[in-house]
Amino acid sequence: MLTVGSELTLAQPLLLDWVRWIRQSIPDIALRVHVDVPRDLIDQVASGMVDAAIMYAPQHRPGLEIDLLMEEKLVLATSDPAMDLKKTSYVHTDWGPDFALHRDMNFPDVEPDLSFDFGPLALSYVLASGGYGYFRMSAVKPHLAAGQLHLVPGMPQYSYPVYMVRSANADDGVLGPALAGLRAISEGNA
Structure with a gap:
């Protein structure tokens, strides 16, 4: 099961486009989509409840990887x-x-x-x-x-700027292809 999240303001269209891409490109992965306020969302990524999140101004914490997606x-x-x-x-x-x-x-x-x-x-x-x-x-x-x-x-x-946040301990076998899709979508290549 892959759990992805987003701030409410990013729930459309970026998150929706990403979810559609995952369903079409990686259909064998069960998916849970979570939308929340930034403070709670970063807590959920840090605790492992959410695998990856799309956010505007994530709080930097040890154990999190934060990458710029787009401006x-x-x-x-x-x-x-x-x-x-x-x-x-x-x-x-x-x-x-x-x-x-x-x-x-x-x-x-x-x-x-x-x-x-x-x-x-x-x-x-x-x-x-x-x-x-x-x-x-x-x-x-x-x-x-x-x-x-x-x-x-x-x-x-x-x-x-829009960032992708994930745990440094996340399973790249599952998360890697989904994040590659998110990057392609954010760059307009998917």
Whole structure:
């Protein structure tokens, strides 16, 4: 049995694509998929309850191997292409301490009207109610193509890396092929 996990915000599409790949490419492996909050997920990988997890900012611990999978970008997007930063509702998403530091340096006078700790919910709010905020480019792309959102020109973009975390003691015979598939998916080669 292979148990794979993901932070909630990564559950789609990366985790879903990975699970589909495993089912098609390694059908003889029983699979358990687990989605959880980062702190609990890292505990489960460290304890061996979860074999591998996809995470944004994993806590480094002895006995864990952490590898960069891909770099996401956080971009400033708005529902109104003619918006005024000072007059439009800023919807803040807690993307972690690094993002908060950079955002505060670049926008010291912008106070959020509303704060979320879950990016997909913040994005849904902006789509339904208007405003602007920082979101993952992969989540924004379909809304840009549909004309529902617009990138704010000249605004900084921030790196938001995605990592694969596994126990250093994991069984490579089972986990190795699954991780190779995850790498291929994250690089767009699967």
